[in-house]
Amino acid sequence: MSGEDFATRVARVREEWLGRSWVIKDDVTPAVMRRIAAMLDMDPNAFPRGAEVPAHWFSLFCAESARQGDIGADGHPEPGVVLPPIPLPRRMGAGRRVQLQGGFRVGEVLTKRAEVAVIEPKQARTGTICVLTMRHTFTVGDRPVAVDEFDALYREAVAPGTSSPVNAGQPAPTDAAWSQVQHLPSTLVFRYSAITWNAHRIHYDADYAREVEGYPALVQNGGLTMQLLLDAAMAQAGGRRLSAFTARLTRPISVGDTVTLAGGAVANDAMSAWVADQGGALCAQMELQFA
Numbered sequence: 001m002s003g004e005d006f007a008t009r010v011a012r013v014r015e016e017w018l019g020r021s022w023v024i025k026d027d028v029t030p031a032v033m034r035r036i037a038a039m040l041d042m043d044p045n046a047f048p049r050g051a052e053v054p055a056h057w058f059s060l061f062c063a064e065s066a067r068q069g070d071i072g073a074d075g076h077p078e079p080g081v082v083l084p085p086i087p088l089p090r091r092m093g094a095g096r097r098v099q100l101q102g103g104f105r106v107g108e109v110l111t112k113r114a115e116v117a118v119i120e121p122k123q124a125r126t127g128t129i130c131v132l133t134m135r136h137t138f139t140v141g142d143r144p145v146a147v148d149e150f151d152a153l154y155r156e157a158v159a160p161g162t163s164s165p166v167n168a169g170q171p172a173p174t175d176a177a178w179s180q181v182q183h184l185p186s187t188l189v190f191r192y193s194a195i196t197w198n199a200h201r202i203h204y205d206a207d208y209a210r211e212v213e214g215y216p217a218l219v220q221n222g223g224l225t226m227q228l229l230l231d232a233a234m235a236q237a238g239g240r241r242l243s244a245f246t247a248r249l250t251r252p253i254s255v256g257d258t259v260t261l262a263g264g265a266v267a268n269d270a271m272s273a274w275v276a277d278q279g280g281a282l283c284a285q286m287e288l289q290f291a
């Protein structure tokens with residue numbers, strides 16, 4: 001790809017798409033809560049109408065619902081149908097910065113305003129990338145619930161038969177105050193992807209993941225990694241209220257792997273948490289802030 005062509009195409013997409021926004025509403029029903037709780041290995045009946053929903057679960061709602069005819073080769077909507085047509089073909093969820101502002105309950109209607117906030121080409125260790133940041137503002141009526149700046153990275157294609165470049169990575173911390181072994185079976189990844197209506201084929205179509213995107217196996221859904229790490233960290237937070245968190249997914253995990261969710265003790269109303277693979281490499285890092 002010529003650098004100039006790429007830069008010109010990204011500039012045109014930025015001009016046309018930056019600042020665009022749209023709204024999605026979702027009913028937080030007992031039926032959906034049953035599926036979410038069951039997927040997270042909790043009592044499916046733990047969240048009847050009126051029950052408080054864990055504040056950081058807001059991102060399990062208000063998914064995009066592209067028509068089947070608009071689904072593209074990778075399982076996401078065709079470039080430009082829902083999201084900007086970033087001129088690189090391989091999308092990865094990469095990180096987020098979240099402010100939690102208020103709770104919500106089963107039976108309420110959650111509204112998400114999605115806004116195209118950043119489109120930024122960069123040179124990464126693993127090739128040319130483009131960062132797309134979507135700012136998702138969640139409310140119930142006039143009540144603020146959360147603002148979530150979610151980064152996806154778009155990557156260059158891999159030549160047929162070659163592997164997706166992986167950075168050397170860095171070792172995960174070894175001074176955990178708590179840790180938990182977590183298996184990532186395909187059934188869990190399927191159920192999470194279904195709840196979040198994410199049809200990206202790298203998560204369930206092994207031939208596609210290997211042959212088209214160059215990964216060694218099915219790729220763990222990054223939203224699920226962050227969900228499991230947050231839930232594990234909150235269980236160690238002694239009932240504190242989460243007010244903000246940031247996360248970065250630094251290295252791909254394969255579906256079927258067993259990872260370690262771990263973190264430090266709460267200090268100054270903050271906690272660090274991370275995910276390590278079986279070789280001890282850092283796959284995700286998170287900073288939690290408590291009110």
Ligand SMILES: C/C(=C\C(=O)SCCNC(=O)CCNC(=O)[C@H](O)C(C)(C)COP(=O)(O)OP(=O)(O)OC[C@H]1O[C@@H](n2cnc3c(N)ncnc32)[C@H](O)[C@@H]1OP(=O)(O)O)C(=O)O
Pocket residue numbers: 091092093094095096122123124125126127129131151152153167200219220221222223248249250251252253
């Ligand atoms: C959901 C969902 C999709 C998915 O779930 S996909 C699976 C989950 N995601 C992953 O497994 C991603 C794992 N991460 C990686 O493989 C690597 O981090 C990645 C994306 C290949 C980038 O690694 P590099 O080593 O090539 O990147 P650099 O460290 O050289 O960074 C270059 C610049 O990019 C910025 N950057 C890097 N990582 C992130 C990030 N997570 N969020 C935001 N920005 C990032 C980095 O700061 C560098 O920028 P500078 O300005 O400092 O140059 C779905 O589709 O929704």
